[in-house]
Amino acid sequence: MKNISFLAVGVLFGIIMTKSEAISWFRIHEMFRFESFHMYGIIGTAVVFGAIIIAIMKRTRIKTLRQTMVSYTPMKLSIPRHLLAGSIFGLGWALVGCCPGPMYVLLGHGYWIVGMIILGALLGTFTYGVIRRHLPH
Amino acid sequence: MELITNPQTLLDVVRQPWHWAFSGAMIAFVLFLMTWMGRSFGVSTTFKGACTALGAGRRFEFFKTDLKDEYWRFAFVIGGLLGGVIASQFLSSPEPVAISEATVEGLTQLGISYPEADAQGRGFIPTSVFNFSSLKGILLAVAGGFLVGFGARYGDGCTSGHAISGLSHLQLPSLITVIGFFLGGLLMTHVLMPLLIG
Numbered sequence: 001m002k003n004i005s006f007l008a009v010g011v012l013f014g015i016i017m018t019k020s021e022a023i024s025w026f027r028i029h030e031m032f033r034f035e036s037f038h039m040y041g042i043i044g045t046a047v048v049f050g051a052i053i054i055a056i057m058k059r060t061r062i063k064t065l066r067q068t069m070v071s072y073t074p075m076k077l078s079i080p081r082h083l084l085a086g087s088i089f090g091l092g093w094a095l096v097g098c099c100p101g102p103m104y105v106l107l108g109h110g111y112w113i114v115g116m117i118i119l120g121a122l123l124g125t126f127t128y129g130v131i132r133r134h135l136p137h
Numbered sequence: 138m139e140l141i142t143n144p145q146t147l148l149d150v151v152r153q154p155w156h157w158a159f160s161g162a163m164i165a166f167v168l169f170l171m172t173w174m175g176r177s178f179g180v181s182t183t184f185k186g187a188c189t190a191l192g193a194g195r196r197f198e199f200f201k202t203d204l205k206d207e208y209w210r211f212a213f214v215i216g217g218l219l220g221g222v223i224a225s226q227f228l229s230s231p232e233p234v235a236i237s238e239a240t241v242e243g244l245t246q247l248g249i250s251y252p253e254a255d256a257q258g259r260g261f262i263p264t265s266v267f268n269f270s271s272l273k274g275i276l277l278a279v280a281g282g283f284l285v286g287f288g289a290r291y292g293d294g295c296t297s298g299h300a301i302s303g304l305s306h307l308q309l310p311s312l313i314t315v316i317g318f319f320l321g322g323l324l325m326t327h328v329l330m331p332l333l334i335g
Binding site: 002003004005006007008009010011012013014015016017018019020021022023024025026027028029030031032033035036037038039041042043044045046047048049050051053054057062064065066067068070072074075076077078079081082083084085086087088089090091092093094095096097099100101103104105106107108109110111112113114116117118119120121122123124125126127128129130132135 | 151154155157158160161162163164165166167168169170171172173174175176177180181183184185187188191193197199200208209210211212213214215216217218219220221222223224225228229230234236237239240243244251252260261262263267268269274275277278279280281282283284285286287288289290291292293295296297299300301302303304305306307308309310311313314315316317318319320321322323324325326327329330333
């Protein structure tokens with residue numbers, strides 16, 4: 001069962017999200033009010049370290065455990081699509097105070113109301129799949 | 138934030154809220170593990186997989202995917218949920234989330250509970266707004282979740298896929314999406330939220 005290793009990384013992720021307080025609605029609210037450096041520090045540090053790690057992995061041509069090279073399939077650049085999609089996501093993120101990762105973690109914490117947020121996310125995902133032909137991409 | 142002075146055990150150290158720099162480095166470590174295991178770091182795609190599992194692929198092309206290729210994603214988020222269980226049972230901080238005074242003041246003006254006042258919440262969710270005895274709270278939760286799910290699929294990624302993974306791969310579409318996250322987030326926080334809540 002190779003998926004057990006992904007389960008283990010997920011457990012680590014859940015603990016990190018909790019202890020960093022990134023699962024807190026209040027931390028997200030505070031971030032959008034620019035009243036603390038906390039969330040900017042977390043995301044900034046993750047991106048700086050992440051970019052260095054990815055660059056090293058690409059430079060050293062390290063093979064992944066699936067015997068592939070580290071690569072990224074670039075998305076087609078469409079400014080209207082990404083700005084619009086990002087803004088819709090941001091409206092929801094600021095309202096419910098959690099993005100998809102923390103939703104699962106919060107459910108684990110026993111916040112059953114987050115089940116309603118996940119239900120909404122599934123409905124939103126489904127709606128996109130149904131009407132996507134009519135949206136600018 | 139009152140840190141535990143003279144921590145007795147390693148567990149006491151882990152129980153304290155983590156510094157943002159350590160937290161960020163640990164998220165980068167998760168990105169490394171996922172990349173090294175030959176997969177990407179993205180959470181919102183599991184919602185698409187869940188729609189497929191619920192049968193959406195029978196009528197809509199977008200959801201026609203082989204679920205076997207998605208098992209690792211499901212394993213990751215189930216792990217995230219278990220991580221939440223473990224953290225809440227064994228690693229929870231004795232103090233509520235220490236947000237800034239200015240934010241507490243803003244929340245008080247909006248009539249929203251804040252961490253110190255949230256008896257049951259410890260500061261992860263404002264229980265005065267989002268609870269099962271408030272129809273408005275339930276509707277706001279579903280509506281907000283809807284926007285997150287819709288926006289994530291439309292932009293093909295959420296915070297993990299774009300803000301962490303995409304930016305680490307120096308992707309311009311991801312940067313534009315993250316700018317969008319903030320445009321929407323600022324509009325909600327400063328303009329819409331006082332109208333919706335309060």
